[in-house]
Structures are given as structure tokens and as C-alpha cells.
């Protein structure tokens with residue numbers, strides 16, 4: 030026996046896919062319940078996830094049947110989702126394959142098949158329900174996907190009429206319905222269609238006769254259904270009668286169904302669901318009609334009036350209308366967040382139930398239930414950002430709300446840095462979620478002012494602004510969709526401690542003693558106009574020591590960076606100009622100057638402007654000579670000052686017979702102090718015991734930079750600006766040019782064509798957009814006499830801060846304004862010192878502009894000053910400036926050319942407060958250094974011969 034059974038199972042497995050495994054839902058994942066007329070099954074959406082699944086029942090022959098949408102609505106199964114998106118199934122007690130015991134007890138066995146680990150795993154669900162309140166004569170159910178009506182078929186007067194053998198008249202057969210049943214549909218044109226039960230089933234209708242009832246079920250929108258207006262409301266109606274015929278007897282059961290089909294009225298605050306008070310097609314005798322009241326519920330369950338009131342719903346009925354009102358957001362429903370077009374908003378979901386009870390003609394009681402899922406359209410909801418910062422607390426306190434619980438906080442972007450919640454805690458931020466009480470929440474963020482991600486902006490005096498750039502990154506927990514909210518909070522505090530200065534003059538040092546404040550870590554130190562970099566300090570033997578808040582900068586006398594206010598035989602006045610500049614704007618934030626006096630000893634000073642200053646002492650020879658009688662190679666160059674013991678010479682390296690010579694990487698200027706003994710003819714050779722006093726003065730200017738450039742470019746690009754075939758004199762010119770560069774960027778840039786206001790050195794780099802025009806004017810402060818004026822000879826632009834940068838764009842060539850691809854230059858009529866440049870397309874991100882020309886004395890009318898534009902061919906490198914001419918060079922830059930967009934975003938210079946203050950400068954602020962690098966290279970070395 031057991032053997033044959035086993036064989037059968039094996040045989041079955043050979044024919045069909047053998048489903049062996051069946052699993053049970055873990056606890057909490059699924060729920061099953063008996064409602065008044067339906068089975069209710071629920072499965073957590075997270076358990077199913079995105080897996081494929083379907084519902085299966087086993088039919089009378091033991092074959093599994095998959096319930097598709099069509100079969101579900103024909104057989105009384107509603108497979109749907111609840112307001113939270115979980116799987117929800119409602120199955121009518123009168124549905125197919127429900128084991129029905131005398132219409133009193135109903136047993137359901139289904140299985141949910143979920144694709145897991147490659148195959149479908151069946152999860153069986155079985156449920157047994159007893160009816161709690163007795164069936165009404167007629168029960169109508171308007172489900173989501175079908176209408177169902179069931180009518181009692183044992184009518185009292187029939188019972189009286191045939192007490193004998195009920196069962197013989199009313200067949201209760203398997204399958205429930207026999208060929209003896211027919212259905213008659215009444216069509217809108219009042220014609221009728223009569224079909225057999227089998228045919229009706231084929232048309233998608235569900236028919237059955239149970240122990241005590243006749244069941245008729247229809248999907249919505251069949252060709253036999255019609256919309257009927259009752260007052261101002263619409264009903265979907267199927268006017269159907271079921272006939273049972275056998276010889277001598279013909280029974281008619283009215284299986285008309287009607288379901289309200291008006292959409293609810295949704296306003297900003299409420300959902301109004303209006304339905305007709307009397308469902309006319311179901312009420313044949315209006316005179317006998319007795320209202321037994323309406324009740325409402327949610328999720329298929331009726332609610333007490335107390336709950337209805339507590340939830341803020343309202344249900345009212347007058348002669349024509351049942352009015353069910355639900356405020357949006359009320360309990361019982363669910364508010365779901367969403368993002369549409371990057372806007373946060375919500376939809377509100379609620380599944381309403383309306384039950385209408387009435388008594389019609391004799392022995393007719395009807396219960397009519399409507400289940401209506403509702404969802405409101407997307408309603409944008411602006412996030413609310415609050416700034417609750419109390420300046421004294423020294424932290425930002427902001428919050429962003431009000432979000433429903435399906436919105437989670439993921440991370441922040443503070444300024445440009447992504448800060449996860451973990452990181453936020455680690456940094457000492459506080460992140461909290463506060464409950465608003467109405468089901469929404471806000472996310473609170475606290476950020477200490479001291480955090481490096483908080484921007485600080487110095488205003489003036491002791492005022493500074495702390496700025497928090499915060500972006501919340503939020504996520505819709507159920508939809509895995511992110512969205513962001515950005516805001517900026519500022520807080521002004523008067524808490525800046527400025528640096529304090531003091532000075533010490535030592536024998537051969539000037540010492541600046543600075544006590545650090547609390548803002549200067551963001552400022553860049555400068556000595557005169559040189560950024561105080563490590564390179565500068567090393568090359569000039571500055572000694573910098575920092576102890577706590579005290580910073581000592583020792584600057585040796587005669588080192589670069591000092592300003593010599595006065596050099597006479599009485600003494601040397603050397604000045605230190607120290608300043609701290611804003612790291613972004615280069616505005617001077619704090620400065621301090623002091624002067625130290627030093628006695629004039631033996632000295633030779635080579636100043637950056639090409640001036641040599643030297644002293645000679647009469648004691649240096651035996652016998653002594655008279656310093657007043659000394660002169661340079663050019664005998665007309667006498668001391669600037671002299672007394673009995675000393676003489677002080679001051680002369681330009683371009684005068685007084687100074688010779689020039691390249692020695693390695695240096696350009697060496699040399700002159701000689703000579704003492705002419707009185708009475709001796711200077712030229713005629715004589716014989717004397719006393720030798721002539723001669724003192725050689727030599728200044729060495731480092732040349733490394735120019736040498737390297739010459740070596741690199743000379744062979745490949747001929748005629749590159751600043752170089753020529755004659756290296757010696759040309760390099761002298763370069764030196765001179767660089768020397769002039771050292772003075773200032775003296776090609777001024779006007780803010781508009783009126784040339785009335787100009788950018789200041791602190792404004793650089795200035796930013797312009799493509800398609801803008803730049804206005805240049807030569808600084809004429811160098812033009813001393815009114816009879817002098819400027820002849821612009823050549824101007825060019827280049828991306829690098831070098832006269833010979835590459836590429837170069839000609840702006841003026843031989844006095845003629847040039848046009849090129851993407852730019853055009855024009856001279857300003859009547860103002861020889863002005864020209865303009867229009868950028869018409871992309872040239873380069875940044876430009877430096879150089880001009881060379883002459884300062885001419887119009888009285889002397891020298892020939893070279895005649896040169897104005899003589900139609901030089903553009904693009905031809907013609908360098909006509911005579912080599913040894915003392916022409917001028919003007920320059921300006923950098924000028925940044927934007928493309929119009931990038932500057933709209935926040936621009937943050939990475940701004941770690943530099944603890945190792947000085948030495949970061951040479952790395953972190955390369956652009957600042959580049960601005961003045963030429964000056965450092967020009968460092969003047971002192972050689973006391």
C-alpha cells in the first residue's frame with residue numbers, strides 16, 4: 030500500500046515540476062484575519078522585495094491554478110496593496126475554491142509563491158472563518174476589482190410552498206451551478222440578452238449557488254454594464270436576473286448590482302467622497318424603503334463613531350447624498366513622501382469603506398459595502414529651514430523640517446566637504462531628529478564656530494562673520510531617492526583679537542615682535558610687497574622664531590625687503606614694512622612699520638632700482654687722501670656727500686662709466702672710486718711714490734632666471750620678445766625690464782571707458798568675462814615733466830607672468846593696434862597712454878599684459894619719438910627698439926577670464942588655518958607667490974669689497 034503511494038508521488042514528479050519545498054512565513058511577516066465577509070491576508074513588502082510572486086489555489090481536481098487579474102475578479106479575489114505598499118489580499122467568503130459549509134463556515138487554502146534562490150517557494154496560507162453576523166437577504170460588495178451580489182434563495186413563501194424536498198428543487202451540486210441556470214442581462218436600450226450559466230462564465234462573470242444563496246459576480250466595465258445617473262451621482266450598474274428552470278418551476282433571482290463610480294473630490298485639505306443616499310437600481314419599492322443607516326470604515330473594517338470623530342472624519346447622510354469627509358493627513362491614512370522635479374512633496378493614501386443598510390420591500394434587507402482606495406495628487410511641501418543660532422553659544426544651530434517618517438537624513442555637505450553622520454559626530458557636530466508631534470520631524474544640526482569647515486570672514490576692527498554653508502542630503506527611505514536642501518547661515522561676532530606689534534633695533538638687525546591674534550592664521554604675512562615665504566627667509570637670512578603666540582622676525586640690515594629711507598654719512602635709516610593680507614582678497618588686514626637707525630660704516634649697497642651706494646674712508650690708505658677729491662670712472666661723478674674722513678657715492682648703474690659684465694649666473698656692474706692728487710695732470714703719465722687710490726665697487730645681480738630662458742628658447746623661436754642675437758646687451762635689457770617690473774604693476778586697468786577709476790593692486794587677480802573690454806592706461810606718474818609723454822611701442826598679452834611667456838598675443842605692434850582671433854585692441858584717440866582690449870572668445874584663463882614704449886620729451890622732438898603707427902604688418906616679429914635705448918616696460922596682471930558660469934558657485938579657497946604659518950605659504954598659495962616671484966629673483970646682493 031505504502032509502496033504504491035510512493036510510486037504515485039514519483040510518477041507525478043516525473044510529469045510535473047516536483048515542488049517539494051514549502052516554507053512558512055517568518056513570524057511578523059504575514060498576517061491573516063477574518064473580516065465580516067472576507068478573508069484578509071497581508072504580507073510585508075520587505076519580505077517580498079522586488080522578487081517575482083503570484084497567488085495560487087488548488088482547484089477541485091487538485092491542480093494548482095494561478096490567479097491572474099481576470100480570474101481574480103471573476104472568482105472574488107482582490108490582490109492589492111495596503112496604504113504602506115504591503116501586499117494585501119481580500120478574498121470573498123463566496124469566492125471560488127473556498128470550502129463553504131452551509132454558508133456559515135468558510136475555509137481557505139492558498140499559497141503565495143515567491144521567487145527565491147532561483148525557484149518559486151510556496152508559502153501556504155490557510156484560514157477558517159465563521160460568519161459573525163447573519164447574512165442579509167441581499168449583500169452587495171463593491172470591491173476594487175469586482176462587484177459581487179449574493180441573494181438568499183430560500184424565500185419564506187417558497188419554503189411554505191414546498192416543505193417536502195428542498196434539496197430536489199435546489200440542487201447543490203459540485204461546481205454549484207448547473208445547466209439549468211440562465212442569466213438575463215438588461216441592456217441600456219432595454220433589450221435583453223439571455224445566456225446560459227456556462228456562457229456567462231465564459232464572458233467573465235462568476236456565478237454560483239451555495240447552500241442558501243445565489244452568487245453573481247462581475248468585473249467592472251463589462252459590455253453588459255452601464256452607467257446610471259442618480260441625482261448628480263453616477264453608478265456602475267449591471268441589470269441582471271438569474272433564472273433557474275426545470276419542468277414546472279421557473280425561479281427568478283434579481284442579481285442586479287450597482288456600485289458608485291464617482292471619483293472623490295480632493296482639495297488641499299480634505300477628501301470628499303459623495304455617493305447617492307439611495308442606490309436606486311437596487312431599490313424597487315421606494316415607498317417601502319427604510320433606511321437602516323450608513324457606517325464607515327478604513328482598511329475593510331468598520332469604525333466606531335468615537336473613532337470617526339477622533340480621527341476627524343465625518344460621515345453624514347441626507348435625502349440625496351452620503352457625504353464622507355476625511356482631512357488629508359488624518360490617522361488611518363498614510364502620508365508618503367516623494368520627489369517630483371526635485372521638489373519635496375507628499376501624497377496621502379487611505380482605503381475607505383462605506384456600508385449602507387436598508388430595508389426594501391417585504392423580506393428584503395440589503396447590506397451594500399463599498400471599498401474605495403484613495404490617493405491624493407502630489408502636493409509640494411516646502412522644507413522649512415530654521416536658524417536658531419545664539420551667537421554667544423559659539424555654534425550654529427539649524428534645523429530642517431518638516432518631513433514624514435519615510436524621509437531619512439543621510440549626510441551633509443558643509444561648504445564643499447561631504448560629512449556623513451558618523452563623521453559629523455566625530456567632528457563634534459550634533460545631529461538630532463526632533464518630533465513635531467503631528468507625525469512630522471525635523472533634523473537639527475549644530476556646528477561649532479571653531480570647526481574648520483565654518484568659513485570666517487573678517488570685517489574690520491574686532492568683527493568677523495562666521496558662515497555655514499550647509500546642504501542636507503535626505504533620502505526617501507522607501508524609494509531610495511535622494512534629494513538635497515542647501516542654505517547659508519551667517520553669524521556676526523565681535524571676537525577678533527588683532528595681532529599686536531613691537532620692535533627691537535639691534536646692532537645689525539631689525540626685529541619685529543608680533544603677538545598673534547586669533548584671526549591672523551588666515552592672513553598672509555608680507556615684508557614690503559614680498560610674501561614672507563621660506564624661500565625669502567632662507568635667502569635673506571631672516572630668522573623667524575615662534576614661541577606660543579609670540580613671533581619674532583629678525584631681519585638683517587641690508588637684506589631684501591627693507592626700505593632705506595635715508596642713507597647719508599650721518600646714518601642709515603632702514604624701515605620694515607610688515608603687513609598681513611587676506612588670503613583671498615589680498616587686502617591688507619593689519620600692518621606695522623618701524624624704522625631703525627644704523628651708523629654709516631663701510632658699505633656698498635646695490636638697490637633694486639639699479640642704484641649703487643658706497644662709502645669710502647680716508648683712513649684706508651697711507652697717507653690718507655681727501656675724500657672730497659674722489660670721483661668715479663666718469664670724473665664728473667663726485668660724491669653725494671663728503672667730509673674729512675668719508676665720502677658717500679650714489680649713482681645709477683647705467684651712468685658714471687659703470688661697466689657691465691656677465692659672470693656665471695650674474696650680471697656684474699663695476700665702477701671705481703679714484704682719488705686724484707691735486708696738481709697732477711690726470712692723463713699724463715707721471716712717476717710718483719704715492720700710488721693713486723682706487724677702490725673697486727661691484728654689484729652682482731643674479732641672472733639665473735633670464736639665463737635659463739635664453740638657453741631654452743633661443744634656438745627654437747627667433748626674435749622672442751626680450752631676447753635678440755646680441756645676448757649681452759639684450760640681457761642687460763631684460764634685467765632692466767625686470768627691474769622696472771619690480772616697481773609696481775604700473776599698467777593700470779580702468780574699470781570702464783571713462784578711465785576715471787582703476788583696479789588697485791589688491792584687486793588682482795581681477796576677473797572679467799569673455800565678451801568684455803579691458804581698458805589700460807600707462808601709469809604716468811613716472812612721466813615727470815609736462816613736456817614728456819608716452820609712446821606705446823609694443824604691447825602683448827601672455828598667460829604667464831613673464832614678458833616672454835608663451836603663447837603671446839600682439840596687442841600693439843610698432844604703435845599699431847592689432848586684431849587677432851578672439852580679440853581686438855584699439856588705441857584711445859587723443860590719449861597716447863591708453864588703449865583698450867576686447868576679448869571676443871576664449872584666449873586663455875588668465876592674462877598678463879606687457880607694454881614697452883618710450884617716455885618722450887616733446888620739446889626735444891627726437892626722431893625715435895615720432896614713431897606712431899606706420900602700418901606694420903601684423904604677426905611679423907619686427908623688433909625695432911634700439912637695444913640700448915632706455916625704454917620703459919609696463920605690466921599688469923593677472924587678469925582672469927571667466928566663462929560666465931563658474932563664478933556663480935561658491936568659491937572656497939581651501940583654508941586650513943596654517944599652524945606652521947610661514948612655510949605653508951610657499952606651497953598653499955602658489956598664485957600669490959607667483960605674483961611676486963620676479964621680485965624675489967631680483968634680490969639684490971650686497972658685496973662689500
Ligand SMILES: *[C@@H]1O[C@H](CO)[C@@H](O)[C@H](O)[C@H]1NC(C)=O
Pocket residue numbers: 088089090091092093094
Ligand atoms: C482545475 O484546473 C485545471 C488547470 O487549470 C483545469 O484543467 C481543470 O479543469 C480545473 N478543474 C476544475 C474542476 O475546475
Ligand SMILES: *[C@@H]1O[C@H](CO)[C@@H](O)[C@H](O)[C@H]1NC(C)=O
Pocket residue numbers: 123124125126127128129204205236237238239240
Ligand atoms: C460554488 O459554491 C460551492 C459551495 O457552495 C463551492 O464549493 C464552489 O467552489 C463554488 N464554485 C465557484 C465556481 O464559485
Ligand SMILES: *[C@@H]1O[C@H](CO)[C@@H](O)[C@H](O)[C@H]1NC(C)=O
Pocket residue numbers: 064065161162326329330331
Ligand atoms: C462586522 O459587521 C458587524 C455588523 O454589521 C459590525 O458590527 C462589525 O463592526 C463588523 N466588523 C468589521 C471588522 O467590520
Ligand SMILES: *[C@@H]1O[C@H](CO)[C@@H](O)[C@H](O)[C@H]1NC(C)=O
Pocket residue numbers: 347348349350352
Ligand atoms: C444633501 O447634501 C448635499 C451635499 O452635502 C447637498 O448638495 C444637497 O442639497 C443636500 N440635499 C438635501 C435635500 O438636503
Ligand SMILES: *[C@@H]1O[C@H](CO)[C@@H](O)[C@H](O)[C@H]1NC(C)=O
Pocket residue numbers: 301303343345352353354
Ligand atoms: C461634506 O461634509 C463636510 C463635513 O461636514 C462639509 O464640509 C462639506 O461641505 C460637505 N460636502 C458637501 C458637498 O456638502
